[in-house]
Amino acid sequence: MKQASIIVAITGASGSAYALRLIQRLSQAHIFQHILLSDAARVVLQQEQQLTLPEDAASTTQALAQYLTKYHVQDRVQHHGHDLNITPDSIRCYGLKDWFSPTASGSAGIQRMIIVPCSMGTLARIACGASDNLIERAADVMMKEQRQLIIVPRETPLSSIHLENMLKLSRLGVHIMPAMPGFYHHPQSVDDIIDFMVDRMLDHLEITNSKAQRWGA
Numbered sequence: 001m002k003q004a005s006i007i008v009a010i011t012g013a014s015g016s017a018y019a020l021r022l023i024q025r026l027s028q029a030h031i032f033q034h035i036l037l038s039d040a041a042r043v044v045l046q047q048e049q050q051l052t053l054p055e056d057a058a059s060t061t062q063a064l065a066q067y068l069t070k071y072h073v074q075d076r077v078q079h080h081g082h083d084l085n086i087t088p089d090s091i092r093c094y095g096l097k098d099w100f101s102p103t104a105s106g107s108a109g110i111q112r113m114i115i116v117p118c119s120m121g122t123l124a125r126i127a128c129g130a131s132d133n134l135i136e137r138a139a140d141v142m143m144k145e146q147r148q149l150i151i152v153p154r155e156t157p158l159s160s161i162h163l164e165n166m167l168k169l170s171r172l173g174v175h176i177m178p179a180m181p182g183f184y185h186h187p188q189s190v191d192d193i194i195d196f197m198v199d200r201m202l203d204h205l206e207i208t209n210s211k212a213q214r215w216g217a
């Protein structure tokens with residue numbers, strides 16, 4: 001078991017850029033990440049980022065690490081002079097039916113999971129305990145073990161079904177953190193908007209983040 005590792009699950013909602021930026025920032029904080037991607041997430045990554053990932057998990061790890069090392073070279077983190085070198089030592093992707101992955105069992109001891117962005121489909125399946133793929137199973141494990149599960153849902157408008165599912169999960173202790181960036185810090189670019197959300201995610205994951213813009217600071 002990697003100490004203090006985090007599960008980052010990416011599903012087929014819009015906003016794949018949030019996930020890519022979060023993985024970069026967690027890698028910079030030297031947090032090992034278990035990465036789970038739904039089939040629809042791969043479609044969205046291709047549509048939004050023009051990123052086509054290979055099918056098998058090992059090649060996906062390689063391809064994602066390579067892409068993220070170069071992604072957004074204008075990232076303000078790099079302006080601060082930090083190198084970004086993401087390797088298969090920083091992240092590992094698993095197949096959706098890899099039940100032997102550490103993410104599939106509470107005994108592996110992973111304490112934190114974030115699903116970003118989270119589709120309404122995955123949200124619904126987690127809310128009813130489906131556990132039919134590794135993302136749903138890992139979320140189920142987090143809840144049954146009473147560990148931290150953060151969900152970053154993205155859809156608009158929201159139906160009563162969506163809202164009820166979120167309320168149900170919230171009452172079970174899941175952090176519902178919708179992809180709703182604020183504009184009170186006067187973002188100048190899409191990057192600024194992405195960073196606003198990712199800074200909030202890092203806060204909730206309790207990752208030290210001195211670069212976040214803070215109200216009243």
Ligand SMILES: Cc1cc2nc3c(=O)[nH]c(=O)nc-3n(C[C@H](O)[C@H](O)[C@H](O)COP(=O)(O)O)c2cc1C
Pocket residue numbers: 010011012013014038039040041043044047118119120121122123154155
């Ligand atoms: C480009 C694109 C954007 C999408 N955006 C959303 C979205 O914002 N929210 C959502 O719930 N579903 C969205 N969908 C639909 C989901 O991908 C679809 O419901 C899928 O079955 C979700 O599967 P998953 O939960 O296994 O990832 C989008 C699909 C595509 C192709």
